[in-house]
Amino acid sequence: MNEVDQKKRVRKEQRRITNLLKAAGVSEQSIKLREAMIGNVSWMKIKLDDAREAIKTSNIVISYDNGGGQKGIRENPLFKGYENLWRSYMNGMNSILNALPESAADIKAKESEKPKTMLEL
Numbered sequence: 001m002n003e004v005d006q007k008k009r010v011r012k013e014q015r016r017i018t019n020l021l022k023a024a025g026v027s028e029q030s031i032k033l034r035e036a037m038i039g040n041v042s043w044m045k046i047k048l049d050d051a052r053e054a055i056k057t058s059n060i061v062i063s064y065d066n067g068g069g070q071k072g073i074r075e076n077p078l079f080k081g082y083e084n085l086w087r088s089y090m091n092g093m094n095s096i097l098n099a100l101p102e103s104a105a106d107i108k109a110k111e112s113e114k115p116k117t118m119l120e121l
Contacts, residue, residue, distance in 0.1 A: 006046060013042035017096065026099050034096060041092035044085055051082045 017038050021031050031038075055078045065071045 006050075009046045010039070010042045013045050014038055017042060021096070021099060024100050026101065030099050034099060037092055037095055041089060041096060044089040044092065048082065048085055048089060051078070051085065055079060055082060 018031055021034075022028075055076070058076055058078055060076055060079055061073050062076045063071070063073050
C-alpha cells in the first residue's frame with residue numbers, strides 16, 4: 001500500500017475516534033489536548049491492520065541458520081513486532097478512553113457498591 005493511501009486511512013481513523021469522543025460528550029478542549037495521542041493511536045491501528053495482513057500466513061516460529069553450525073528455531077520477528085505495537089496501541093487507547101465521561105448508569109452502579117454503614121465494611 002502506498003504512503004498516500006496510508007495517510008488517508010490514518011486520517012479516517014482519527015476522524016472516527018474524534019467523532020466517537022464527541023458523541024460521548026468529551027469536550028472540544030479535551031479532544032484537542034489528546035490530538036497527538038489520537039494521531040499516534042490511529043497510525044498504530046493502521047500499522048496493526050497492515051501487519052496482521054502481512055503475517056496472516058506466517059508461522060509463529062521460524063527456523064534459522066546463522067552459519068557455522070548454528071541452527072535452530074526462534075520466534076518469528078514479525079509476531080514480536082506486532083505484539084509490541086499492540087501493547088503500545090492498547091496503552092494509547094486506554095489513555096484516550098480515560099477522557100470519556102462516566103455515564104449515569106456507571107455512577108449509580110458505583111454508588112450502590114459503596115458501603116452505607118461501617119457494619120457493611
